[in-house]
Amino acid sequence: MLARLVLGTSGRAALGSVEPALGGLKSIWRCSQAFCSTPKGVTYRELKSLLNSKDIMLIDVRNTLEILEQGKIPGSINIPLDEVGEALQMNPVDFKEKYCQVKPSKSDRLVFSCLAGVRSKKAMDTAISLGFNSAQHYAGGWKEWVTYEISEEKQES
Incomplete structure (x- = not known):
C-alpha cells in the first residue's frame, strides 16, 4: 500500500525499489531516536543527589x-x-581567579540552572558545543527548587 501511495503504482518492481529505502529510513529513525532520547535534563531529586555526592559543578546562569x-x-x-562560553574556554588560572572554583574539564559533569530552565538550556547547548558532552541542565530552575525545598521543610516540621 505504501508503495502505491509513494510511487502511484503497484507490483513487485515498485515494492522492490521501495523496500531498501524504507529500511534505510527505519535505520535513520532508530538512530535519531537513540540520539534524541539521551537525557540532558535533571530532576529535582537527581540534582539533590548529585549535589550530596559532590559529583557535579552546578552553574547558575542568572545575572548576579x-x-x-x-x-x-x-x-x-x-x-x-553571557559569560558561559568565554568562561569555559578560559585558562584554569583565570577561571579560578574569577569564579573561585577549579575550572571544569570537558569530562566533568556540569549542570546548569537558572530561574525556569530557558537560560540553563542555552548554557548547556553552549557547553556541549565546546566539547563538554556531559553537560546537563535543571529545567525546573530556581522556581522549582524553592517550591520543593519549602515542601520538604514543611514535611520535616
Whole structure:
C-alpha cells in the first residue's frame, strides 16, 4: 500500500525499489531516536543527589542581581549566561581567579540552572558545543527548587 501511495503504482518492481529505502529510513529513525532520547535534563531529586555526592559543578546562569535578590541553590556557582562560553574556554588560572572554583574539564559533569530552565538550556547547548558532552541542565530552575525545598521543610516540621 505504501508503495502505491509513494510511487502511484503497484507490483513487485515498485515494492522492490521501495523496500531498501524504507529500511534505510527505519535505520535513520532508530538512530535519531537513540540520539534524541539521551537525557540532558535533571530532576529535582537527581540534582539533590548529585549535589550530596559532590559529583557535579552546578552553574547558575542568572545575572548576579537576580541571585542576590532571590537566592541560589546551595553549592552552585554563578556564571551569567553571557559569560558561559568565554568562561569555559578560559585558562584554569583565570577561571579560578574569577569564579573561585577549579575550572571544569570537558569530562566533568556540569549542570546548569537558572530561574525556569530557558537560560540553563542555552548554557548547556553552549557547553556541549565546546566539547563538554556531559553537560546537563535543571529545567525546573530556581522556581522549582524553592517550591520543593519549602515542601520538604514543611514535611520535616
